Amino acid sequence: MIIRQIHVTPVAFRDPPLLNAAGVHEPWALRTIVEVVTDEGLTGLGETYGDLGHLGKVRECAQALIGLDVHATNTMYARISAIVGHTVTDLHGLTGAATKEKSIDRVFSPFEVACLDIRGKAAGVPVTDLLGGRIRDAVPYSAYLFYKWAGHPDGEPDRFGAALDESSVVEQAALLINEYGFESIKLKGGVFPPDQEIAAIRALHEAFPETPLRLDPNATWTVETSIRVGQELEGTLQYLEDPTPGISGMAEVAAAVPMPLATNMCVVTHEHLPPAIASRAIGVLLLDHHYWGGLVRSAHVATLCDTFGLALSMHSNSHLGISLAAMTHLAAATPNLTFACDTHTPWQDGQDVVAPGALRFVNGAVPVPAGPGLGVELDRDALAVMNEQYEKCGISARDDTSYMQRFEPTFSARRPRW
Numbered sequence: 001m002i003i004r005q006i007h008v009t010p011v012a013f014r015d016p017p018l019l020n021a022a023g024v025h026e027p028w029a030l031r032t033i034v035e036v037v038t039d040e041g042l043t044g045l046g047e048t049y050g051d052l053g054h055l056g057k058v059r060e061c062a063q064a065l066i067g068l069d070v071h072a073t074n075t076m077y078a079r080i081s082a083i084v085g086h087t088v089t090d091l092h093g094l095t096g097a098a099t100k101e102k103s104i105d106r107v108f109s110p111f112e113v114a115c116l117d118i119r120g121k122a123a124g125v126p127v128t129d130l131l132g133g134r135i136r137d138a139v140p141y142s143a144y145l146f147y148k149w150a151g152h153p154d155g156e157p158d159r160f161g162a163a164l165d166e167s168s169v170v171e172q173a174a175l176l177i178n179e180y181g182f183e184s185i186k187l188k189g190g191v192f193p194p195d196q197e198i199a200a201i202r203a204l205h206e207a208f209p210e211t212p213l214r215l216d217p218n219a220t221w222t223v224e225t226s227i228r229v230g231q232e233l234e235g236t237l238q239y240l241e242d243p244t245p246g247i248s249g250m251a252e253v254a255a256a257v258p259m260p261l262a263t264n265m266c267v268v269t270h271e272h273l274p275p276a277i278a279s280r281a282i283g284v285l286l287l288d289h290h291y292w293g294g295l296v297r298s299a300h301v302a303t304l305c306d307t308f309g310l311a312l313s314m315h316s317n318s319h320l321g322i323s324l325a326a327m328t329h330l331a332a333a334t335p336n337l338t339f340a341c342d343t344h345t346p347w348q349d350g351q352d353v354v355a356p357g358a359l360r361f362v363n364g365a366v367p368v369p370a371g372p373g374l375g376v377e378l379d380r381d382a383l384a385v386m387n388e389q390y391e392k393c394g395i396s397a398r399d400d401t402s403y404m405q406r407f408e409p410t411f412s413a414r415r416p417r418w
């Protein structure tokens, strides 16, 4: 199964004004769709970030993979490493430090996923079977709550409404739980002073006493603030995600708070694992195949976490259905991934490049798609529309901070802030 063609298509889709430590989501989120085509006419799909610098690297590397067998992922990785070289510029949202290894892993990921899609289609089995087989039939996801404005300042209010205080956060949780059946809740924090976010968690705990809760302020708190908040929230949080920057700060907090700390910021590549494990900085790692080098390399990280007693959850950024399918196959085949995964799916509000039907939520969980490979098909009309949106939207890289500063000129994304 020799790779004959690779198509790389940037797309844009509507995104609500979700607030975070870096600012606010712009009206359009970007992704890149990768299609790998073999000599036998099989096509595999991958999805990755859409930021221009990353898109350029994905395009450049695609050329270098033509002629390789879809099983030759070690050679693919080596070729991509040689091209990406020492690039360490690719940050996206709040996904921790950029490093050389992480940059290579990010570019490699969509090609690896597409090759697994092809291998699954050729063998007539789902990708989960190529990762050791499913240990769960459906993957639970959490309701991912965001403080948000009612709509983008230059546009109409969206259907989710404003969420700027505890009661509207509780309303947002009820809306997402009603529509998707989620059984865990994550609140994106780092937006308001910590006491306001403590109040929101307490309100959520009161409204949904049986539902596990998480809070993620994306490293906006000092060590001292993190310890105070962690202690005040005793008994309400399943885990506290990235309260403070850096492995040593996280280790100090972890030693003083009652709940485990989780991260998608201070451990984002292999070199971070030894110091984080040695200092007991984290109890939970949020896996993300988009920057841990695809599905197989993420499964290896999961095994390492098992060895060293770290629990697993899964991180997300604004994404489409190819990513949701890949995340679901990985999580379904990872025995120690026992926490409900993150997903931004509700915020994408029905827009997708995949044909409807293969992905659905049942009681907050996505059943592993039944078809071979990833089990999702590209909707070519939707791809064309979303590519046109990309060309017209005027955004070429995510920049939550500059967008926020258009409306609040004094806004600063410095961390820690409180």
Ligand code: GKR
Pocket (backbone or CB within 6 Å): 018, 019, 020, 092, 093, 094, 095, 188, 216, 218, 264, 315, 316, 317, 318, 342
């Ligand atoms: O979408 O605004 C967002 C999130 O804040 C995202 O950028 C983070 O990377 O979801 C992520 C997280 O868990 O930190």
Ligand code: MG
Pocket (backbone or CB within 6 Å): 216, 218, 241, 242, 263, 264, 265, 315
């Ligand atoms: Mg996080």
